[in-house]
Amino acid sequence: xxxxxxxxxxxxxxxxxxxxxxxxxxxxxxxxxxxxxxxxxxxxxxxxxxxxxxxxxxxxxxxxxxxxxxxxxxxxxxxxxxxxxxxxxxxxxxxxxxxxxxxxxxxxxxxxxxxxxxxxxxxxxxxxxxxxxxxxxxxxxxxxxx
Numbered sequence: 001x002x003x004x005x006x007x008x009x010x011x012x013x014x015x016x017x018x019x020x021x022x023x024x025x026x027x028x029x030x031x032x033x034x035x036x037x038x039x040x041x042x043x044x045x046x047x048x049x050x051x052x053x054x055x056x057x058x059x060x061x062x063x064x065x066x067x068x069x070x071x072x073x074x075x076x077x078x079x080x081x082x083x084x085x086x087x088x089x090x091x092x093x094x095x096x097x098x099x100x101x102x103x104x105x106x107x108x109x110x111x112x113x114x115x116x117x118x119x120x121x122x123x124x125x126x127x128x129x130x131x132x133x134x135x136x137x138x139x140x141x142x143x144x145x146x
Contacts, residue, residue, distance in 0.1 A: 008033045012042060030123035039122055045070070045114035050106030053078065053135035059122040061092040068114030073141050074103040081144075083108070094121075102132050104141070 010032045012025045025042040028035050045068070063070070065084045072090060074080040084090045093101050107114040122128040 024118070035123040037121055037123055039118075039120045039124065041118045043114070043116050043118055045105075045107040045116070047107055047109050047111055047113065051104045053102055053104045053132040053138075054129050055102050055132065056092070056094065056120060056122065056128045057130055058094055059120050059128050060094045061118065061120045063090040063092075063119070064088075064117045065090070066115040066117065068112050068116075069108055070105055070114050070116060071108045071144075072103060072105045074101055076102070078102060078104065078135055078138050078141055102135055104135070108144075 010027055012027070025044070026032060027042060028038060028040040030036070030039075043063075063084065065086055065088045067086050070084045070090070072082050072084060074082075074092070082090070092103060120128070
């Protein structure tokens with residue numbers, strides 16, 4: 001069946017690195033099925049790992065946490081913080097709402113994986129991601145990460 005002409009199955013394959021520093025199992029996207037408004041991936045986050053600070057321009061994002069505890073720093077200066085666990089949904093507003101929603105996430109556990117389903121209204125896997133290196137080493141996040 002030609003891409004984009006009917007229902008399709010995408011088999012989870014080995015994860016590949018994304019621009020934010022985590023590895024993602026490719027799921028539904030423009031590259032896999034010709035999606036036009038959706039990207040769906042599976043992230044497996046090793047103990048102690050974290051993303052680079054970033055935002056997604058013009059697109060909403062969401063996560064469903066399957067296992068582990070995802071610590072999520074967000075907002076101006078990354079001063080906001082929430083922790084999502086198994087069964088929790090996490091919503092990230094689009095970057096076009098001024099000043100955007102900078103964020104980074106981390107696995108705060110030293111022993112357990114975080115596994116999460118990620119969805120974004122961008123059919124491309126990482127093209128709308130804008131890295132924010134000036135926020136990668138903010139003191140309060142580094143202190144909490146230690």
